[in-house]
Amino acid sequence: MDFVAHSFFRPEIDSLPAYVAGKKALDASVIKLASNESPFPTLPAVQAAIATQLGGISRYPDIGSQVLTSKIAQFHGVAESNVTVSNGSVALIEKILNAVCTVNSKVVLPWRSFEAYPIAIQLAGARAVKVPLRPDGNADLDSMLLAIDANTRAILVCTPNNPTSSALTHTEVRDFLMQVPPHIPVLLDEAYIDYVEMEDAVRGVELLKEFKNVISLRTFSKAYGLAALRCGYALASEEITRGLIASATPFGVNSLAQTAAIAALDSVGEVKRRVRVIKHEREKMVNALCALGWCGPIPQGNFVWFNLGEESHRFATLSEDEGIIVRAFAGDGVRVTVAEPEGSLRLVRAYSAFRRI
Template identity: 40%
Template sequence: MNIPHRAGLENFPSYRQGKTPADADGLKAFKLSSNENPYPPLPSVVQAVTRALSSINLYPEMAAEELTDAIASRWAVTPENIALGAGSVEVASQIIHAATNPGDLVMFAWRSFEAYPLLVTAAGATPQPIPLAPDGGHDLAAMAAAVTPKTRVIFVCNPNNPTGNVLSAAAVESFIQAVPSNVVVVLDEAYVHFNYAEDTAVGIDMFRKYPNVAVLHTFSKAYGLAGLRLGYAIAAPELVTALRKVAVPFGVTALAQQAGLASLQAEDELAQRIETLVSERGRVHAALLAAGLPVLPSEANFLWLESGERTGALADLFEQNALSIRAFPGEGIRISVGDPEANDRILAVARQATALLAPLL
């Protein structure tokens, strides 16, 4: 059918979702390809969502006042500092739509969160990717040097997806100071809860000092609500007003709002799960290193194997063992930290990998 479509859309890449694995040779499959939380939702969250189910014939309250107030008080900011979205990916998209005109530049480190270039292109702006430094972190000096008068937004992903690398407070602060104050610097902290690095940049601290900083948080990762789609920005009221204008109307459902509220009330319970995941991350990291695999340190709920040319062979081995992981051909493999059973399987694969790939490692 000859339907009207935007010029160039045929060349536009689609977002690649992490694969759902298939059971293999009697092995239970685990999905470790989307940095999801392996734990089921908390009973209090299920209860809140169940209560909200009886009114899904109605549109949600668009202003989501109760949740907005709760998030604002969580961070000791005002409700005018909080913009909500259907996942932080939608809030990222709002920022690009609100701050750019066609042809303006949006900068990000590369490789980083795969959605950045897609969101930028979809909004009619132009991606400005800056290669990562050799340690898998942002090359903030190169990024600052690359800012042009057309650069309107810069995403800084801390910890970085997929490398897990963390930026120090000093490095990020010097970067913000080097960037013109009319550029929005987005500190994307999707994995902030897993970040135990002592000298890390803390988004909210930067926001309090620099009004052109916007902080992105999500309920998808540590809070385990990926399926309900809820994220938010903490930003200056002028930016928040603009974000609300470009948001998809009714994008944040009543179920998501109630789940978000219940999760904020259950932070102590969630903290125990985070502790477990962080401790499992340490166990898997140490074992991968001991097996001779090229794994980077990570402060997120995933690990990055710098497998380069061996990526295909290694990825096949994970798949054969019913683990779906995220492979970036020629670059590396990102593995989400799962529950202990899934993590034991990662280690079993690592032992096979050492034997199989020994000549290459």
């Protein structure tokens, strides 16, 4: 029998761009600065809490993550009906777009930004409308407004933006939201909000209380150091929260992730101390780089951006020669995580070599 070559999937699935993860260090002496992970060991309280749950993983977790939901609501001063917990904020983005996008719909986003966005948009059957960033590495909100049309079903804004580390101000985001049609959901990705150190920083909770179409997306993967457990959440209006819960994957957040996130919130003092350490290291790194001629966007995440264009690969190679793994975006630039002081020293040596050659 002759078989005709075909795909079992929709055309947009076959042409999905691949998500490129930061390379793993194969040598123990190499420092990975490619994935914006926390350099600290797992919080002691998290380790202890997880240990108490290992004997019960034969049972399904709490389907509604009730205890964690309550903790998050208290932490942000919102109602539990404003909180949706999920297996990572990326999963929430996928769920939201799948729920709101229709055939021939569009999603407006800044670019370059988080590389999972175009994948999620294409999976939802929509078209990504990529609006170039401003010279300072931030989303060009004025141009994004101009990109909205009758087919726009959602808007994505990442602040601090990944990978440029630039952050928008609360005032400019609020002015933007004032002009966005209220029927279009705005996904405000605040994965790196804990590391922001600037005047008039975005206050996502305040915005969602004023604008019913705002969805603030948060994660436990970064400042809280739970990247391996995949736990994130959305803060939104009651109406949006109901839709997110209705479309959620049953038992999507495993019991260890729920337990760890609860313990991490209870350890917020230590989390803030660790964040201060990263901010201090970021400041030292930037000062050293500036002395060598670096002039990238002012970093507000736990990473720094090198706007190197076609020179990105050369810098990534020099970094590997110094014993660090960085994240190169071909033709655009290089993102480097702020982590161990030794990693910063190696980065400065790599950039010094890059400038000399």
